[in-house]
Amino acid sequence: MYKLIWHMAWNALGRRRGRSLLVTLMIGASLWGLLFMEGIYDGMTEQMIDNTVKSDSGNLSLFAQGYRLDPSLDRLLPDSLLNQQILRTNPLIKSRSIRFSHTGLLATAHAARQVQIQGVPLEEEIVHAGLSDKLAQGRLHFGSDGNGAILGHGLAGKLRVSIGQKIILSAQDRQQNINSLVLKVNGIIRSGNQPIDDKILYMDIEQCREFLGVSQGFSQLSLILHNPDNTALLQEQLLRELDDSAIEILRWDQLYPALLQGRQVMKTFNLICNLLVFCVAGLGVWGVMTVSVLERLREFGIMIAVGTSFQQIRAQVLLESTLLGLGGFILGAGSGVATLLWFVEHGLNLEVFQEGLQAFGMDTIIYAIIRPDYFTTALIAILLACTASVILPLRRLKQARPVTILNSQ
Numbered sequence: 001m002y003k004l005i006w007h008m009a010w011n012a013l014g015r016r017r018g019r020s021l022l023v024t025l026m027i028g029a030s031l032w033g034l035l036f037m038e039g040i041y042d043g044m045t046e047q048m049i050d051n052t053v054k055s056d057s058g059n060l061s062l063f064a065q066g067y068r069l070d071p072s073l074d075r076l077l078p079d080s081l082l083n084q085q086i087l088r089t090n091p092l093i094k095s096r097s098i099r100f101s102h103t104g105l106l107a108t109a110h111a112a113r114q115v116q117i118q119g120v121p122l123e124e125e126i127v128h129a130g131l132s133d134k135l136a137q138g139r140l141h142f143g144s145d146g147n148g149a150i151l152g153h154g155l156a157g158k159l160r161v162s163i164g165q166k167i168i169l170s171a172q173d174r175q176q177n178i179n180s181l182v183l184k185v186n187g188i189i190r191s192g193n194q195p196i197d198d199k200i201l202y203m204d205i206e207q208c209r210e211f212l213g214v215s216q217g218f219s220q221l222s223l224i225l226h227n228p229d230n231t232a233l234l235q236e237q238l239l240r241e242l243d244d245s246a247i248e249i250l251r252w253d254q255l256y257p258a259l260l261q262g263r264q265v266m267k268t269f270n271l272i273c274n275l276l277v278f279c280v281a282g283l284g285v286w287g288v289m290t291v292s293v294l295e296r297l298r299e300f301g302i303m304i305a306v307g308t309s310f311q312q313i314r315a316q317v318l319l320e321s322t323l324l325g326l327g328g329f330i331l332g333a334g335s336g337v338a339t340l341l342w343f344v345e346h347g348l349n350l351e352v353f354q355e356g357l358q359a360f361g362m363d364t365i366i367y368a369i370i371r372p373d374y375f376t377t378a379l380i381a382i383l384l385a386c387t388a389s390v391i392l393p394l395r396r397l398k399q400a401r402p403v404t405i406l407n408s409q
Helices: 002-015 017-057 079-083 085-089 122-129 153-159 194-199 205-212 228-242 257-295 297-305 310-346 351-359 372-389 391-400 402-408
Strands: 060-064 093-107 112-120 135-138 148-152 166-172 178-189 200-204 220-225 247-251
Touching: 017 122, 017 194, 017 220, 017 257, 017 310, 017 372, 060 228, 079 085, 085 228, 093 122, 093 205, 112 122, 112 153, 112 166, 112 194, 112 205, 122 200, 148 153, 148 194, 153 178, 153 194, 166 205, 178 200, 178 205, 194 200, 200 205, 220 228, 228 247, 257 310, 257 372, 257 391, 297 310, 310 372, 310 391, 372 391
Parallel strands: 112 200, 148 178
Antiparallel strands: 060 220, 060 247, 093 112, 093 166, 093 220, 135 178, 148 200, 166 178
């Protein structure tokens, strides 16, 4: 019986090939657009988070207690912290970097700007923050004398400096004295994180300490994990093992809650888009099935007259709508995967909107991502839409009493 129902449903769709193809194309095109938007927007959000994690917060950051409210040179983490076994041998940690941060004034012959001084061990920072991929000009080197500097491209533009030029850095040291230091611009980076690009000055950490009158210590220990999903687990381990009220351990989403909210907004956006596909699929299939059922009242009357039950007719109509939905899903999912794979590899170039994107910490080339839940959610939505779309046509079929119509003809 099920084989017969399948055969009849398939033939019914084949007799109205143009109409069936149109609905399939409509569902497929809607799903393709949905998958494209989900992949690009999620990719944009994850790139913003990744830029912030690498260039600033890490998956986890350690600060001296109270440093974030009062970032003074008296609130530093001790160098001995780096010797803690949990920080040296923990298999969850992929890379770590220490940063010595302070504010200062950077001046040239053309302009002066407040900057965020970042004293770093350069080799660690290159690996940790991926600076090699962000280098726009020059090279990543502080020079043999340690008097080199690496600037964010926004800061370099405001100061109108280029590679090889001298800049004067001024800052208040630990003894409240104003010190000045001449540095040479060796490199310019473009991180995609506007606060970094517009204010950052990287310099050698030992030179930075000497300049600010500090013998030891650092402001931040940034940790990046092999698997970001283990961030909360590592935070719990550190809180338990270090057991030090003088240390503050924060996840990236605690430091930048707006980025986490952005991810949640994207999930809500994806849900709304799936709802739209549900509506498009439902309306399309409903229209086709309503017309199809009303056109075939005589056919259904004959089927009932020869002993076909209404449940079997209902199964046939439901199968027809499901085939339409599955056809649209296969078409949309196939074209969507092909499109997203291209953008995963090559990215979407938005250089024409460069300034606006950088204001929000976004890259000019957006790389898409593909998640399995895109397809499972869309498939469920389409199947539900196809099921819901035949309720009214079947109801009208039952009310029309096909046998009565047949007897009247």
